[in-house]
Amino acid sequence: MASDATIAHAAPVIAPRATPPTTLQKMARRRSTIAFLLTLPLLAVIGGLVAWPAAYAIYLSTLNRRMTAFIGLENYAILLENDTFRMVIWQSCFFAITAVILKALIGFWLAHMLHHIPSKGQRVWRGMLLVPWVIPPALSTLGWWWMFEPSYSSINWLLAIFSVPPVPWLGEMWWARISVIIVNVWYGAPFFMIMYLAALKSVPDQLYEAADIDGATGWQRLRYVTLPMMRNIISITVLFSLIVTFANYDIVRVLTNGGPRDLTHVFASYAFQVGVLSGNIPRGAAVSLFMFPLLAVIAFFVLRGINERTKEIGA
Amino acid sequence: MAQVTLRRLVKEYEGGVQAVKGIDLEIADHEFVVLVGPSGCGKSTTLRMIAGLEDITGGEISIGGTVVNDIPPRDRDIAMVFQNYALYPHMTVFDNMAFGLTLRKFRKDEIQRRVMEAARILDITQLLDRKPKALSGGQRQRVAMGRAIVRDPKVFLFDEPLSNLDAKLRVQMRTEIKKVHQTVRTTTVYVTHDQVEAMTLADRVVVMNGGIIEQVGPPQELYHRPATRFVAGFIGSPAMNFIPARIEPASGALNLRLPGDILLPIPAERSDRYRAQGGREVLFGIRPEHLTETRQGRATYADLEVVPEVIEPMGMETLVHFHMDGTRDLCARLDPTIPAAPGQPLRLTADLANMHLLDPQSGRVL
Structure with a gap:
C-alpha cells in the first residue's frame, strides 16, 4: 500500500496552465482595494455632509459681506474687536463648561443611583430619566419657556408657596444665563447618565471585592476603582458633550433668543443672528468657526489620551 | 496569624x-x-x-x-x-x-x-x-x-x-x-x-x-x-471503581460475589469487620491502581478476567477500560509493558487489602 502511494505521488502531474491575472484583476483582489470600496459609501457621506460644508464655511468666512472679494482673516479680526462678540466668547465658554460639568456630575450621580437599585426597578427609572433626552429640544425648551415666563411662571408660583419672591428668569442677565444652563443640563444629563451607567456595569465586581478586602471605604472605591475604570468613557462623553454644547442653538434661540441685550448668545445663536438675520453670511461663518481650532486641539489630546489608556489597560 | x-x-x-x-x-x-x-x-x-x-x-x-x-x-x-x-x-x-x-x-x-x-x-x-x-x-x-x-x-x-x-x-x-x-x-x-x-x-x-x-x-x-x-x-484520578456485589459467608470465611459469578475471597483480616453483613448487597469499591496485572504470591490478591474495551497508554502506565454486568466504565492501571488489546481477554488482580465496601443506600463506607 505504502509503496503504491509513493509511486502515485511520484508520478508527474501536469496541471492546465492558468491565464495570469491582469493588473486590474490583481488590484481588485487586494484586500486593501476591497476595504476601500466597502468604505466608499461612508467616505462619500462624510465628504458630502461634513468635509464639504466645513470647507465651504471656511471659504465663506474669508469673503467680504457681499461675498465678492477674498479678505483673508479680516472677519475674525473685526469680530475680536467687537464687544458683543467678546461677550459671546465668554458666555459660550461659561455656558458650555458649566453645563458640561453639571451634566457630568448629575449624570454620574443618577447612573450611580440607578446602578444600585434592583434591575427590575432600574428599567423603569432608566426609561423615565431618559425622557428629557428623547423629547425634541425645541419642544421641551418651549415648555421650559412657559415655566420661566413671568406671567405664567409655574416655578415662580411654586416659589411663592414658600414665600420666595418671583425670579426674573429670562429678564435679568444672570438669571437668563442660569435658565439656559438649567434647560441644557436637564436635556443633556440623561445622555451622561446612560453612558456612565454602561461604564459602571462594565467594571468587574471582583475589583470592588478586591478593594473591599484591601480596606477601601465607599469613597475610596469610587476614587481608586470606579473613576479610573471610567476615565475613558468620562473623557469621551465630556469631549462629545463639550463640542455639542458649544454648538448649541435651539435652547438659546427658543428660550431667550440671545437676550436680554444679546447677553445670553452663544456662538451658534450669534452666528445665526449675524449671518442669517443680519445678512452677513461670511461673518456668520467666521463666528461659527471661531471655536473650531481650540476644540480640535482639545479633541486631539483627549482622543490621544483615550488611545494610550486603552493600549495600557485594555479598557 | x-x-x-x-x-x-x-x-x-x-x-x-x-x-x-x-x-x-x-x-x-x-x-x-x-x-x-x-x-x-x-x-x-x-x-x-x-x-x-x-x-x-x-x-x-x-x-x-x-x-x-x-x-x-x-x-x-x-x-x-x-x-x-x-x-x-x-x-x-x-x-x-x-x-x-x-x-x-x-x-x-x-x-x-x-x-x-x-x-x-x-x-x-x-x-x-x-x-x-x-x-x-x-x-x-x-x-x-x-x-x-x-x-x-x-x-x-x-x-x-x-x-x-x-x-x-x-x-x-x-x-x-x-x-x-x-x-x-x-x-x-x-x-x-x-x-x-x-x-x-x-x-x-x-x-x-x-x-x-x-x-x-x-x-x-x-x-x-x-x-x-x-x-x-x-478523590483519586482515575476515579475509584464501584461494582455491585454481595457478601457471602463460606465456611468461616467471607466471599464477595461480583457480576458474572466472579467470587473474590475477603481477606481474613477484614472478615471480622464484615461478618455481620453476610448476605448483604454492597458496593465493592477498588481504585484502578489496586486493579492491576496478575501478580502471584500474596494472600490478599484475587484474580478476575475482563475484556478490555479501551486501552489508554499513558507512558508510565496503561489504563484499561472495561465493564461488568450492571456497571458502567471500570478502569484498571497496568504496567505499560503488559500487552493489552481491546477485545482480548485480560487477567487482572484485585488487591483486596485496599478494597472498600459501601452501603449502596446511604453511600457510607462499611
Whole structure:
C-alpha cells in the first residue's frame, strides 16, 4: 500500500496552465482595494455632509459681506474687536463648561443611583430619566419657556408657596444665563447618565471585592476603582458633550433668543443672528468657526489620551 | 496569624435555595486547608462568607477568636486571591501590591520594604513597573499573591486561583503556592474543584458536596479511608471503581460475589469487620491502581478476567477500560509493558487489602 502511494505521488502531474491575472484583476483582489470600496459609501457621506460644508464655511468666512472679494482673516479680526462678540466668547465658554460639568456630575450621580437599585426597578427609572433626552429640544425648551415666563411662571408660583419672591428668569442677565444652563443640563444629563451607567456595569465586581478586602471605604472605591475604570468613557462623553454644547442653538434661540441685550448668545445663536438675520453670511461663518481650532486641539489630546489608556489597560 | 472557626454556617439565597447547609469547621493557626468539591457544592460561597463578601444567613464565623459575622471585609484582616486575579488594570504591579497598605496608611518606606520583599519571594521584582495587561497569566497570578502577602494578614483566602492557567503553569504555580505557604506560614483557606490541587497543597482537605461537608482529613486519609461513596469517587484520578456485589459467608470465611459469578475471597483480616453483613448487597469499591496485572504470591490478591474495551497508554502506565454486568466504565492501571488489546481477554488482580465496601443506600463506607 505504502509503496503504491509513493509511486502515485511520484508520478508527474501536469496541471492546465492558468491565464495570469491582469493588473486590474490583481488590484481588485487586494484586500486593501476591497476595504476601500466597502468604505466608499461612508467616505462619500462624510465628504458630502461634513468635509464639504466645513470647507465651504471656511471659504465663506474669508469673503467680504457681499461675498465678492477674498479678505483673508479680516472677519475674525473685526469680530475680536467687537464687544458683543467678546461677550459671546465668554458666555459660550461659561455656558458650555458649566453645563458640561453639571451634566457630568448629575449624570454620574443618577447612573450611580440607578446602578444600585434592583434591575427590575432600574428599567423603569432608566426609561423615565431618559425622557428629557428623547423629547425634541425645541419642544421641551418651549415648555421650559412657559415655566420661566413671568406671567405664567409655574416655578415662580411654586416659589411663592414658600414665600420666595418671583425670579426674573429670562429678564435679568444672570438669571437668563442660569435658565439656559438649567434647560441644557436637564436635556443633556440623561445622555451622561446612560453612558456612565454602561461604564459602571462594565467594571468587574471582583475589583470592588478586591478593594473591599484591601480596606477601601465607599469613597475610596469610587476614587481608586470606579473613576479610573471610567476615565475613558468620562473623557469621551465630556469631549462629545463639550463640542455639542458649544454648538448649541435651539435652547438659546427658543428660550431667550440671545437676550436680554444679546447677553445670553452663544456662538451658534450669534452666528445665526449675524449671518442669517443680519445678512452677513461670511461673518456668520467666521463666528461659527471661531471655536473650531481650540476644540480640535482639545479633541486631539483627549482622543490621544483615550488611545494610550486603552493600549495600557485594555479598557 | 489566626485560627478560623465556622459554626453551623448557613447560606440561603432568595427563593429558599441553600448553598451551604450548616457546616462546622475548625481551621488551625498556620494550617493550609483546601475546600474541594464539584461546581455548586458551596465551597466558594463558604470562602466568600469567610471573606465577608457574602452575608451569612445563619451560624457564626470567627477569625482569631473574634466573631466576624457583622464585620466588613476590610476589617477582617484577610487577603484574598481571586480566580481571575482582580488586579487593578490602571495601576502598576507595585501600586497593585501597595494599594492595601496605602489605604491602611502605612509609611512609604514600609510599603516599599514589604512590596520589594514580596516581589523577591515571588520573583516579580523586574515586573513592578508594568501594568497587568503587559503580564502573562502566571505573572498576574504571582502579583495577585504578592498583593495578599504584603498585607501580612491573619488569613489567606484563595478562590480557585489556578483555574485560568494552562496545565503546565498550574503545576508550576501549585509548587509556588506551597513554597510561599511554607515561607509565610499564614493560615490559608483554598478553594478548588481540582482534587489533585487539593491533595498536593493541603494539610487537610475538606470535601464538600451539596452544601455539606462530606469528610475532613489529611489527603492520605481521604485517599485511603474515604468515609462516603462521594469522597471515594471524588478523590483519586482515575476515579475509584464501584461494582455491585454481595457478601457471602463460606465456611468461616467471607466471599464477595461480583457480576458474572466472579467470587473474590475477603481477606481474613477484614472478615471480622464484615461478618455481620453476610448476605448483604454492597458496593465493592477498588481504585484502578489496586486493579492491576496478575501478580502471584500474596494472600490478599484475587484474580478476575475482563475484556478490555479501551486501552489508554499513558507512558508510565496503561489504563484499561472495561465493564461488568450492571456497571458502567471500570478502569484498571497496568504496567505499560503488559500487552493489552481491546477485545482480548485480560487477567487482572484485585488487591483486596485496599478494597472498600459501601452501603449502596446511604453511600457510607462499611
